[in-house]
Amino acid sequence: MADAPWIFRTYAGHSSAQASNALYRQNLAAGQTGLSIAFDLPTQCGYDPDDAIARPEVGKVGVPIASIDDMHALFEGIPLDQMNTSMTINGTAIWLLALYVGVARERGTDQRALRGTIQNDIVKEYLARGTYIFPPAPSLDLIAESYEYCVAHMPQWNPSNVCSYHLQEAGATPVQELAFALADALGVLDRVAARQRVDDAAFQQCVGRVSFFVNAGMRFVEEMCKMRAFTRMWDALCRERYGVTDPKLRQFRYGVQVNSLGLTEQQPENNAWRILIEALGVTLSKDARCRALQLPTWNEALSLPRPWDQQWSLRLQQVLAFETDLLEYGDLFTGNPVIEAKVTALVDGATAELAKIEAMGGITGAIDTGYCKKELVRSMAARMGRIERGEQIVVGVNKYVEALPSPLVGGSDGGVFHADPAAGDAARAAVAATRARRDPARAAAAVAALVDAATRGAPIMEASIACALARVTTGEWAQALRDVWGEYRAETGIAGASIGGASDDWQALRTRVLARVDATGRRPRLLVGKPGLDGHSNGAEVIAVAARDAGFEVIYAGIRVSAAAIAQTAVQEAVDLVGLSILSGSHLELASAVVDELRARGGGDIPVVIGGTVPAHDHAELLRRGVSRVFTPADYKLSDIVGALLDLCC
Amino acid sequence: MSLQEILDGNVRAGARLMRDLDDRRPEALAVLKQLYPHTGKAYLVGITGNPGAGKSTVVDSLIAHYRQAGERVGVVCVDPTSPFSGGAILGDRIRMQRHALDPGVFIRSLATRGNLGGLSRSTFDVAHVLDAMGYTRILIETVGVGQDEVDVMKAAHTTVVVTVPGLGDDIQAIKSGLLEVADVLVVNKSDREGADRTERDLLHMLDLRAHGERKAVEIVRTIATKGLAEGSGIRELAMAIEAHRDRIWRGPDAEARQLGRTSAHLAELVRALLADRATKAMAERGGLAQLARRVADQESDPWTLAENLVASV
Numbered sequence A: 001m002a003d004a005p006w007i008f009r010t011y012a013g014h015s016s017a018q019a020s021n022a023l024y025r026q027n028l029a030a031g032q033t034g035l036s037i038a039f040d041l042p043t044q045c046g047y048d049p050d051d052a053i054a055r056p057e058v059g060k061v062g063v064p065i066a067s068i069d070d071m072h073a074l075f076e077g078i079p080l081d082q083m084n085t086s087m088t089i090n091g092t093a094i095w096l097l098a099l100y101v102g103v104a105r106e107r108g109t110d111q112r113a114l115r116g117t118i119q120n121d122i123v124k125e126y127l128a129r130g131t132y133i134f135p136p137a138p139s140l141d142l143i144a145e146s147y148e149y150c151v152a153h154m155p156q157w158n159p160s161n162v163c164s165y166h167l168q169e170a171g172a173t174p175v176q177e178l179a180f181a182l183a184d185a186l187g188v189l190d191r192v193a194a195r196q197r198v199d200d201a202a203f204q205q206c207v208g209r210v211s212f213f214v215n216a217g218m219r220f221v222e223e224m225c226k227m228r229a230f231t232r233m234w235d236a237l238c239r240e241r242y243g244v245t246d247p248k249l250r251q252f253r254y255g256v257q258v259n260s261l262g263l264t265e266q267q268p269e270n271n272a273w274r275i276l277i278e279a280l281g282v283t284l285s286k287d288a289r290c291r292a293l294q295l296p297t298w299n300e301a302l303s304l305p306r307p308w309d310q311q312w313s314l315r316l317q318q319v320l321a322f323e324t325d326l327l328e329y330g331d332l333f334t335g336n337p338v339i340e341a342k343v344t345a346l347v348d349g350a351t352a353e354l355a356k357i358e359a360m361g362g363i364t365g366a367i368d369t370g371y372c373k374k375e376l377v378r379s380m381a382a383r384m385g386r387i388e389r390g391e392q393i394v395v396g397v398n399k400y401v402e403a404l405p406s407p408l409v410g411g412s413d414g415g416v417f418h419a420d421p422a423a424g425d426a427a428r429a430a431v432a433a434t435r436a437r438r439d440p441a442r443a444a445a446a447v448a449a450l451v452d453a454a455t456r457g458a459p460i461m462e463a464s465i466a467c468a469l470a471r472v473t474t475g476e477w478a479q480a481l482r483d484v485w486g487e488y489r490a491e492t493g494i495a496g497a498s499i500g501g502a503s504d505d506w507q508a509l510r511t512r513v514l515a516r517v518d519a520t521g522r523r524p525r526l527l528v529g530k531p532g533l534d535g536h537s538n539g540a541e542v543i544a545v546a547a548r549d550a551g552f553e554v555i556y557a558g559i560r561v562s563a564a565a566i567a568q569t570a571v572q573e574a575v576d577l578v579g580l581s582i583l584s585g586s587h588l589e590l591a592s593a594v595v596d597e598l599r600a601r602g603g604g605d606i607p608v609v610i611g612g613t614v615p616a617h618d619h620a621e622l623l624r625r626g627v628s629r630v631f632t633p634a635d636y637k638l639s640d641i642v643g644a645l646l647d648l649c650c
Numbered sequence B: 001m002s003l004q005e006i007l008d009g010n011v012r013a014g015a016r017l018m019r020d021l022d023d024r025r026p027e028a029l030a031v032l033k034q035l036y037p038h039t040g041k042a043y044l045v046g047i048t049g050n051p052g053a054g055k056s057t058v059v060d061s062l063i064a065h066y067r068q069a070g071e072r073v074g075v076v077c078v079d080p081t082s083p084f085s086g087g088a089i090l091g092d093r094i095r096m097q098r099h100a101l102d103p104g105v106f107i108r109s110l111a112t113r114g115n116l117g118g119l120s121r122s123t124f125d126v127a128h129v130l131d132a133m134g135y136t137r138i139l140i141e142t143v144g145v146g147q148d149e150v151d152v153m154k155a156a157h158t159t160v161v162v163t164v165p166g167l168g169d170d171i172q173a174i175k176s177g178l179l180e181v182a183d184v185l186v187v188n189k190s191d192r193e194g195a196d197r198t199e200r201d202l203l204h205m206l207d208l209r210a211h212g213e214r215k216a217v218e219i220v221r222t223i224a225t226k227g228l229a230e231g232s233g234i235r236e237l238a239m240a241i242e243a244h245r246d247r248i249w250r251g252p253d254a255e256a257r258q259l260g261r262t263s264a265h266l267a268e269l270v271r272a273l274l275a276d277r278a279t280k281a282m283a284e285r286g287g288l289a290q291l292a293r294r295v296a297d298q299e300s301d302p303w304t305l306a307e308n309l310v311a312s313v
Ligand code: B12
Pocket: A038, A039, A040, A041, A061, A062, A088, A127, A128, A129, A130, A131, A165, A166, A169, A170, A260, A261, A262, A263, A264, A299, A300, A301, A302, A303, A304, A305, A528, A533, A534, A535, A536, A537, A538, A539, A540, A542, A543, A578, A579, A580, A581, A582, A583, A584, A585, A586, A609, A610, A611, A612, A613, A631, A632, A633, A634, A635, A636, A637, A641, A645
């Protein structure tokens, strides 16, 4: 008999709880077997929709959830005890879990019957994803507490999902993905062990509850071997480090989202093939087949997907699982010497890298010193360099670039998704209504109890559920804890990386910069920053490194900076040019805000450029709003980009 | 830009003047000279120490402290220029982001641009502008230094050297140069293991160098990431800085010490100006490579050539 297929998921959520609820019901009706929830950035970073920094981002890249009322609306008509719900939530993970439990309690659903996952992986937020809030120590404690709580009260819930997915999206090589993710998992379990709040049997259950979220890229044979290497290493680590005897608890359980970094803006239809090939890497081999699979869509590099785009990708999974004979066989690769050799090489490389991290005091040490982040930026920079020089072929980008116009982008919507412009106002109205309706004394008491628990280093889950039931908001919950634990800023890792080598293009560029310095007596100064809550740092990082390599002085303001702070920095630093990187879809609002703030500070003469995910139909509008130039992923030659920046420097 | 704008604290005007000074514009130097009589009110605290020790985080927390105390704070932070490209990544202020919109705080990043000693040549010019703009507390962060010469820090009123636990047996890493300039020693990241041991080692080393009278150097433990929260040690650090200020700048040696500060600054200016002229003189003779060729071709020995060149300066 054929094996049961993996779980088909589609990562989705936008605009409002109501709109997302409708989308989920539609996807479930289409045969999807689990929910995967995308939250908007304010929810992920712990801000209410009426917070100044949150305003432009509300409902853009996911659903806004500011209180238990929104959570009720999100799951309306969906029986929680029959659902497998995966929530991509990290900095505020334990809060969203509290809201979910709160909904179950108010509905009278048994909380022990809840099944699903909160991503709840802070390490990769520091390294790649950017939606962290608190410093490492309290953040890891929150994750440890989720394990303690779930093994006791929610036995079918996965308290965290250790992610290597995002590391690959930030440039990680397979060996780095293996080593960093495993070190991350060990860091979590070591923390649980050190807290001594669970007995030995429960600890072994905690080990068994660790699940992973892995990436699979275009080198699909190597990627399949990577999954096998993961399985092998995780089994050994559980056995040797934690003495786990039950092999079931040592299983490497993983879900996958296939690689999106390699999906291109140019000839976007080619991405459909890329996604198919990537999916094969994690399904072909029975011994290392994923438990759940999420696929991006053909228009990944253009904008968020529309429902039809998601349906097309879901159909890929269904065709693969139900029309082919894939699920009828045992493992196809066991004993194959080529595969064996590759797996061994990956295991060896990752074991060495893991030992290096252990020597730094484990993953927390490697976060502290910035080691992992530096290595990732270095890998990302190397990747960009290879593509720029044509050493790594990307069809449609640096090879076979001539093509007929794509009919897929020819429709009236340009083949891209348009978020509901009224989402922000609706979310603000909803949170205002919740605040107006609730019992203020009960809400205040719940927050006070939360602060008290956090200050004492006691568990905060029950206090958080009490906050949820008292209709405390996401922003209030997070702010209370910020006040106790402080806010963190992760290492940027950019100082050690380099992109511009000794190639002719780069030599010529450096000569141009030098000539300019000689002629004007001025070394170009560039500010690179990311306004809003957007955590996509790859673009900003490589531009900063590239400009430095060309001879610019680069003030790097990093992620999650307000438009006003960027403008003030530009003025204080007397830069020649402000470079914004925006991939959150809020480019129109944020660009206007930066330009206005610059003018208000007497810096209206400083030119502003933007790079990132900016759909073509917005370019003219950005120029009208005072932006000097727009760059997109199609501009992949960094030496050309920096050359253009030089021309804009006064 | 007018003198008055700077004295009024106009941020855009001040920042532009700093840029012009950093770019060594002669007209900017003229403005600086005019500003000079309006300076001398600020207290300069130098922050130096190993790369990644937490200097910027300490500065961030000190800003919060001085702001609470009602002072206007200027910050100059210096990062290294890449010798390969001449470019630089200036990333210190990212740790001070929460003060970005505070009108009582002005943060300025500088690249070393080939200058040695952990600071750019323009650092004290910029500090003077901040002083004239009314910032009364000026924090100067050097690049991360190992045991390089940080002599120029003598131009600050109080120099804080930041170290971390876990340098282990390598505590020697902060020997000589760094320890010599320290008025206050900070063991930051004392949430990590080994802070006791580091403190003991530092005390021991201070005793060792105490030929005759032992320099009074306070050692303060901090967890800079905790900001001003209980147990961060930042208030204690500020108190140690004030104690040093009282001892030296409000004590009997103040005048001598002020002379020392001015001497250090003056010596630096003279050295730099002479170096400029030498560079120019070399350029006029076809550049260093050209001169070297004359030695290689045995037209001259290097000593005579150098003497003649300098004599012409
Ligand atoms: C990699 C990636 C990630 C990584 C980011 C890793 C990192 N540290 O950067 C991870 C996995 C963490 C991630 C997460 C998310 N992502 Co994402 N991600 C991408 C992806 C696949 C590639 C982006 C990238 O890094 N490209 C490589 C860099 C080098 O290219 P680039 O940034 O475009 O930069 C180039 C140019 O644009 C330009 N440029 C860029 N910035 C600047 C600045 C200046 C000054 C200049 C001159 C030039 C310039 O130069 C660069 C050189 O080529 C895109 C889709 C795609 N294929 O483009 C989605 C995408 C950007 N992500 C998206 C979303 C929604 C998210 C999430 C918000 C999802 C969620 N709801 O949780 C999360 C949360 C992230 C957060 N905190 O904000 C959406 C954004 C939708 C929109 N704008 O409408 C996209 C478009 C995917 C999609 N179709 O849905 N993501």
